[in-house]
Amino acid sequence: MRIAIGSDHAGYDLKEFLKVEISKRGHQVLDFGVNDKSPSDYPDYGLKVARIVSRGDADRGVLVCGTGIGMCVVANKVKRIRAALVYDLYGAIQSRRHLDANVLVLGGRMTAKELAAEILDVWLNTPFEGGRHAGRLKKIEEWEDECFRETEG
Numbered sequence: 001m002r003i004a005i006g007s008d009h010a011g012y013d014l015k016e017f018l019k020v021e022i023s024k025r026g027h028q029v030l031d032f033g034v035n036d037k038s039p040s041d042y043p044d045y046g047l048k049v050a051r052i053v054s055r056g057d058a059d060r061g062v063l064v065c066g067t068g069i070g071m072c073v074v075a076n077k078v079k080r081i082r083a084a085l086v087y088d089l090y091g092a093i094q095s096r097r098h099l100d101a102n103v104l105v106l107g108g109r110m111t112a113k114e115l116a117a118e119i120l121d122v123w124l125n126t127p128f129e130g131g132r133h134a135g136r137l138k139k140i141e142e143w144e145d146e147c148f149r150e151t152e153g
Protein backbone atom coordinates (compact mmCIF):
# COMPACT_ATOMS: atom_id res chain seq x y z
CA MET A 1 0.00 0.00 0.00
CA ARG A 2 0.97 3.66 -0.36
CA ILE A 3 0.89 5.17 3.12
CA ALA A 4 0.93 8.96 3.54
CA ILE A 5 2.40 10.07 6.86
CA GLY A 6 2.62 13.40 8.65
CA SER A 7 3.16 14.90 12.08
CA ASP A 8 3.76 18.11 13.95
CA HIS A 9 6.86 18.69 16.11
CA ALA A 10 5.37 16.70 19.02
CA GLY A 11 4.85 13.69 16.79
CA TYR A 12 8.09 13.93 14.84
CA ASP A 13 10.08 11.22 16.67
CA LEU A 14 7.26 8.70 16.46
CA LYS A 15 6.64 9.56 12.80
CA GLU A 16 10.27 8.91 11.94
CA PHE A 17 10.11 5.58 13.78
CA LEU A 18 6.86 4.59 12.04
CA LYS A 19 8.29 5.40 8.59
CA VAL A 20 10.88 2.68 9.11
CA GLU A 21 8.27 0.25 10.48
CA ILE A 22 5.96 0.86 7.50
CA SER A 23 8.81 0.33 5.01
CA LYS A 24 9.90 -2.85 6.80
CA ARG A 25 6.40 -4.24 6.16
CA GLY A 26 6.80 -3.70 2.41
CA HIS A 27 4.65 -0.58 2.05
CA GLN A 28 5.57 2.67 0.30
CA VAL A 29 5.87 5.71 2.60
CA LEU A 30 4.93 9.21 1.39
CA ASP A 31 6.21 11.68 4.00
CA PHE A 32 4.44 15.06 4.16
CA GLY A 33 6.50 16.47 7.05
CA VAL A 34 7.42 17.87 9.46
CA ASN A 35 11.11 17.51 8.86
CA ASP A 36 12.38 18.61 12.27
CA LYS A 37 11.18 19.40 15.77
CA SER A 38 10.79 23.16 15.46
CA PRO A 39 7.30 24.34 16.48
CA SER A 40 4.68 23.63 13.83
CA ASP A 41 0.89 23.59 13.47
CA TYR A 42 -0.74 20.17 13.29
CA PRO A 43 -3.62 21.34 11.00
CA ASP A 44 -1.14 22.07 8.19
CA TYR A 45 0.20 18.52 8.12
CA GLY A 46 -3.04 16.77 9.06
CA LEU A 47 -4.85 18.41 6.16
CA LYS A 48 -2.09 17.54 3.69
CA VAL A 49 -2.23 13.85 4.53
CA ALA A 50 -6.02 13.71 4.77
CA ARG A 51 -6.42 15.37 1.35
CA ILE A 52 -3.97 12.96 -0.27
CA VAL A 53 -5.91 9.97 1.11
CA SER A 54 -9.25 11.55 0.23
CA ARG A 55 -8.09 12.03 -3.39
CA GLY A 56 -6.93 8.41 -3.60
CA ASP A 57 -3.28 9.40 -4.09
CA ALA A 58 -2.45 7.25 -1.04
CA ASP A 59 -4.28 4.16 0.18
CA ARG A 60 -4.08 5.04 3.87
CA GLY A 61 -2.70 7.75 6.12
CA VAL A 62 -0.87 7.87 9.45
CA LEU A 63 -0.82 11.07 11.54
CA VAL A 64 0.97 11.87 14.77
CA CYS A 65 0.80 14.90 17.07
CA GLY A 66 1.32 15.13 20.84
CA THR A 67 -1.97 13.54 21.93
CA GLY A 68 -3.33 12.65 18.49
CA ILE A 69 -6.47 14.63 19.28
CA GLY A 70 -5.73 17.66 17.10
CA MET A 71 -4.73 15.54 14.12
CA CYS A 72 -7.86 13.42 14.50
CA VAL A 73 -10.14 16.46 14.63
CA VAL A 74 -8.60 18.05 11.56
CA ALA A 75 -8.36 14.90 9.43
CA ASN A 76 -12.04 14.13 10.00
CA LYS A 77 -12.97 17.49 8.43
CA VAL A 78 -11.92 16.12 5.05
CA LYS A 79 -14.45 14.29 2.86
CA ARG A 80 -14.37 10.49 3.07
CA ILE A 81 -11.74 10.49 5.80
CA ARG A 82 -12.38 8.17 8.70
CA ALA A 83 -9.51 8.97 11.05
CA ALA A 84 -9.23 6.95 14.25
CA LEU A 85 -7.24 8.02 17.30
CA VAL A 86 -5.88 4.76 18.64
CA TYR A 87 -4.21 4.15 22.00
CA ASP A 88 -4.43 0.35 22.23
CA LEU A 89 -4.68 -2.81 20.16
CA TYR A 90 -8.42 -3.26 20.60
CA GLY A 91 -9.00 0.24 19.25
CA ALA A 92 -6.75 -0.51 16.28
CA ILE A 93 -8.69 -3.69 15.46
CA GLN A 94 -12.13 -2.13 15.86
CA SER A 95 -11.21 0.98 13.87
CA ARG A 96 -10.61 -1.29 10.90
CA ARG A 97 -13.30 -3.95 11.45
CA HIS A 98 -16.17 -1.58 12.13
CA LEU A 99 -15.09 1.83 10.81
CA ASP A 100 -12.86 0.92 7.86
CA ALA A 101 -10.61 3.70 9.21
CA ASN A 102 -8.39 5.04 6.44
CA VAL A 103 -6.23 7.24 8.68
CA LEU A 104 -4.51 6.01 11.85
CA VAL A 105 -3.79 8.72 14.42
CA LEU A 106 -1.32 8.26 17.25
CA GLY A 107 -0.09 10.46 20.09
CA GLY A 108 3.65 10.92 20.20
CA ARG A 109 3.40 11.91 23.87
CA MET A 110 0.96 9.10 24.67
CA THR A 111 2.14 5.87 23.07
CA ALA A 112 5.52 4.17 23.34
CA LYS A 113 7.25 3.12 20.12
CA GLU A 114 6.90 -0.62 20.77
CA LEU A 115 3.14 -0.37 21.26
CA ALA A 116 2.83 2.01 18.30
CA ALA A 117 4.53 -0.60 16.07
CA GLU A 118 2.07 -3.28 17.27
CA ILE A 119 -0.87 -0.94 16.70
CA LEU A 120 0.42 -0.18 13.20
CA ASP A 121 0.78 -3.86 12.40
CA VAL A 122 -2.74 -4.72 13.49
CA TRP A 123 -4.19 -1.64 11.81
CA LEU A 124 -2.54 -2.38 8.47
CA ASN A 125 -3.60 -6.02 8.49
CA THR A 126 -7.15 -6.03 9.85
CA PRO A 127 -9.86 -6.05 7.16
CA PHE A 128 -13.19 -4.18 7.24
CA GLU A 129 -16.07 -6.48 8.14
CA GLY A 130 -18.67 -4.77 5.95
CA GLY A 131 -22.25 -5.94 6.49
CA ARG A 132 -24.16 -3.80 9.01
CA HIS A 133 -21.09 -1.58 9.41
CA ALA A 134 -21.18 -0.62 5.73
CA GLY A 135 -24.71 0.67 6.21
CA ARG A 136 -23.55 2.86 9.09
CA LEU A 137 -20.67 4.27 7.07
CA LYS A 138 -23.11 5.01 4.25
CA LYS A 139 -25.09 7.20 6.65
CA ILE A 140 -21.92 9.18 7.40
CA GLU A 141 -21.21 9.53 3.67
CA GLU A 142 -24.74 10.79 3.02
CA TRP A 143 -24.27 13.43 5.71
CA GLU A 144 -20.89 14.40 4.22
CA ASP A 145 -22.45 14.75 0.78
CA GLU A 146 -25.11 17.03 2.23
CA CYS A 147 -22.48 19.19 4.00
CA PHE A 148 -20.19 19.42 1.00
CA ARG A 149 -23.11 20.30 -1.30
CA GLU A 150 -23.85 23.23 1.00
CA THR A 151 -20.25 24.48 1.13
CA GLU A 152 -19.46 23.83 -2.55
CA GLY A 153 -22.75 25.66 -3.37
Ligand code: RB5
Binds near residue numbers: 010042065
Ligand atom coordinates in the same frame (compact mmCIF):
# COMPACT_ATOMS: atom_id res chain seq x y z
C1 RB5 B 1 1.39 20.65 20.45
O1 RB5 B 1 1.89 21.16 21.63
C2 RB5 B 1 0.11 19.86 20.74
O2 RB5 B 1 -0.93 20.72 21.06
C3 RB5 B 1 -0.27 19.00 19.54
O3 RB5 B 1 0.80 18.20 19.20
C4 RB5 B 1 -1.43 18.07 19.73
O4 RB5 B 1 -1.27 17.28 20.88
C5 RB5 B 1 -2.78 18.61 19.61
O5 RB5 B 1 -3.77 17.86 19.75
